Amino acid sequence: MAVLEHLTSQQAIDLENKYGAQNYHPLPVVLSRGEGVYVWDIEGKKYYDFLSAYSAVNQGHCHPKIIEALKNQAENLTLTSRAFYNDVLGKYEEFATNFFGYDRLLPMNTGAEAVETAMKLARKWAYEKKGVPANQAKIIVCQNNFHGRTISIISASNDPIATENFGPFTPGIVSIRYNDINALQEALKDENVAAFLVEPIQGEAGVYVPDDNYIREAFDLCKSKNVLFMADEVQTGIARTGRLLATCGNCSCPDKNCSGTPDVKPDVLILGKAISGGVLPVSAVLANSDVMEVIRPGNHGSTFGGNPLSCVVAIAALEVVRDENLAENAFELGQLFREEMEKLIEETNLVRLVRGKGLLNAIVINDSEDSSTAWDICMALKENGLLAKPTHGNIIRFAPPLVMTKEELMDCVDIIVKTIKEFDK
Known part of the structure; x- marks a missing residue:
């Protein structure tokens, strides 16, 4: 079966099941094309994408500006490694540091790599700048x-599925309750703390x-204890929550709804996913020079990190966010979506609550976490032309591309309402 174009959906699923590691449980739909807010399966059925590859495709599928940048660079130079300079990386670093308001950028590929980079950076900074004893x-x-x-990252997880039979784990990681400022205050009494790593919203x-007030107070506490505040904005960043960053740490934020005054500017900012518009694996760690300068030649690197292809794609992707006012669109459509979901909650017992910011939202199904209800609803949504995925059993996350229009959003709301009400009969 060499000609993949002739596969049916079931054949494609069977191939993955036979030859692939079974580390995912996908919704049974096989996608072959995407454009804007839409995707199509092998048989040609059209769907609204309400997951955006876990917020990697904020700019919409195959945005023409990003794809054009990819094509043009691919014909010239794709990879040099960091053994040599290339003529694009410096331009990207200048653009991105100005865009987000930092001195320096360390380029990597995936979100996990960027988080690992930030953890290494924090430890080295703690030893060389804060004076923490070696290996403490x-x-x-x-x-x-x-x-x-x-x-190292799952060493910070309390999810048994993520951690079972993967030990021994990396030491030096302290886990506290989220959204509990008192717990953070207690943990910061330890003078050997290098950093606080947190998601502004837990996706x-x-x-x-x-x-x-949680993020602001957490930031202030870290400052009072000479501890780095590290924001993992891999999923929440790049306009997803209605601001350029969920921490709103940039005076030049393109969101017109922003006051223009930084709320929190993380000492270390971790980005990925939509920084390339979902076209290539691109991630970045940003910090000012007083933090980033502890990284020296040989300390850290990546063969593909900062490759010319990724750099031009990332510049184009960020320009799309800026020029098409995607933060503003996410802010406005997010408010509308939550208002419509609140109306649905009044009309059904099946949905318990809606929460989110911008176009990162979720509804909580009124059922136990170990039930199949949320999965079954997502299967029905698929049949009705909308793709979403459950998380943590009874929660359905809704995160469409930020290029969505009001008319398209309301069409999706109609699909969601219709599907939920059919289940509630």
Whole structure:
């Protein structure tokens, strides 16, 4: 079966089941094309994408500007490694540092790599700048986090599925309750703490939004203890939550709804996913020079990190966010979506609550976490032309591309309402 174009959906699923590692449980739909907010399966059925590859495709599928940048660069130079300079990396670093308001950028490929990079950076900074004794540095994380799947990162996880039979784990990681400022204050009493690593909104946990003052107070506490505040904005960044960053740490944020005054500017900013518009694996760690300067030649690297192809794609992807006002669109459509879901909650017992910011939202199904109801609803949504995925059993995350129009959003709301009401009969 060499000609993949002739596969049916079932044949494609069978191939993955036979030859692939079974580390995912996908919704049974086989996608072959995407454009904007839409995707099509092998048989040609059209769907609204309400997951955006876990917020990697904020700019929409195959955005023409990003694809054009990819094509043009692919014909000239794709990879040099960092053994040599190339003529694109410096331009990208200048553009991105100005865009987000930092001195320096360390380029990597995946979100997990960027988180690992930030953890290494924090430890080295702690030894060389803060004076923490050798091999004693600690990093505080939050329970129910999702920072990736590497050994060090799952050492920070309390998810038994992520950790079972993968030990021994990396030491020096302290886990506290999310959205609990007192727990953070207690953990910061340890003078060996190097950093606090936190998601401004916990996406994989079910779009859990903390109290309005939590991130600000956490940042202030870290500053008072000379501890780095590290924001994992791999999923929440790049306009997803209605601001350029969920921490809103940039005076030049393109969101017109922003006051223009930084709320929190993380000491270390971790980005991935939509920084390339979902076209290539691109991630980045940003910090000012007083932190980043502890990284010297040989300390850290990546053969593909900072490759010319990724750099031009990332510049184009960020320009799309800026020029098409995607943060503003996410802010406005997110408010509308939650208002419509609140109306649905009044009309059905099946949905318990809606939460989120911008176009990162979730509904909580009124059933136990070990039930199949949320999965069954997503299967029905698929049949009705909308793709979404459950998380944590009874939660359905809704995160469409940020290029969605009001008319398209309301069409999707109609599909969701119709599907939920059919289940509630």
